[in-house]
Amino acid sequence: MTYQVLARKWRPRDFASLVGQEHVVKALRHALAEQRLHHAYLFTGTRGVGKTTLARILAKCLNCETGITPDPCGKCSACTEIDAGRFMDLLEVDAATNTKVEEMRELLERAQYAPTHGRFKVYVIDEVHMLSNSAFNSMLKTLEEPPAHVKFILATTDPQKIPVTVLSRCLQFNLKQMPRAAIVARLEKILPEEKIAFDAEALALIARAAAGSMRDALSLLDQAIAHGEGRLNAVGVREMLGTVDETYLLRLLEAVAAGDGPTIAAIADEMQARSLAFGGALQDLASLLLRVTLAQTVPAALEQDIPERERIVALAHGLDPELVQLCYQIALQGREDLSLAPDEHAGFLMTLLRMLVFRPDGVAVSEKKQINKIEIQKKIAFDGDWPALVQHLPLSGGPKELARNSELRSHDNGVFDLVVQKAMGHLAGESYREKLQAVLTTHLGGPVKLRVSTGEVRGATASTLDAADRGARQEQATRAVKGDSFVQDLVNLFDGRVVDSTIREKQR
């Protein structure tokens, strides 16, 4: 017996087994029961949500030998032939591969003839937006005056590309993406029938990866069963999907909250050693940050039954809401930038370090704080050594003299108070102050407000330190010269003396 893929084997054959599209099913059932039939239907929705499946069920409802019904018998020749894909009066066209106008015209010409076997000739045109304009025009003629025995069922992922003249002649239904719970429920029904043991987490992982598509969920299930040699558990599914154990991400966020760079780097290394997918990890990290935000803002909306709930709530209490928002943005951006990074590990680590380095205004890291605060932070957390800072400022002229001759009396939160000697009061003028303030703002990477007053300079300035430094070096040079045995020999031989002022330290 050949193996039939699950997506095919478990394709819904009636409205009752089509999960997740209850709103559409309800409307169609009602129309069929009332025999209020439209001649053209348009099903829209993303891939894998059941558009063509729904089209086939509808074709059965219209052609079942028991009569037009919302509950086709599934046993008559029309029903079984439709299920087997060999019903003469069901014409399925994939517009993605049949866009030529001649083909469409030929197909539509046959619409004039009565159905050979069934009640209606049903045209299912998938990806209908791919038809050429002339093909649409050719179809429009039939849509305008459809023979009573013809039904059109159009399906598309992109209704925007369908001409409005066609749209206006169709009864439109928008199919929703499958909620994860609906996918899980369906898998839970299928697996016991297939006699395959599973754990709940494995199904949750598949449902998440399927991203709203039941077809993808069943294909992934097929792969997971093959991968797990007939069994289905979370470890195996994770391995197959290359997805990251949520505990890694929780540990990472906890390290971000604690400002703990070394732990972040260690976890990233660990993940690389296990060949985990970094793109998926950033996607999952963004989902985790969403849950943290939910826990902060709408706690009732946070799922009750997730195993990591307690740690998420703890993070929600420990992280500033603004920082969570910022980290979310950084995670999304990081994922986009991943292909540009030197390698995925580097891109991933840089993204996490960004979360560590950038903090919204006024948000401090808790406790461990200063660990690895990285150069950029140090530059903004100016350490108070004004003369040392002055050496690194790109200054000249008056502003330079102001910087070199002033003492830093205090600094707090970007407000710097400088004092210059009264004798140098000319340096305290507005234009020098403004220029120095601008240079400081650029150099420190944050807004600086500079106040300059005249008064007694009690502490060190760059200028006095320079002078003291020069003096010390001069003294050292003088000592070295006078202690030199060759110089001493000369002094003795010529009864001379060393003139101190002629000793110059060597230019460095």
Ligand SMILES: [Zn+2]
């Ligand atoms: Zn039937």
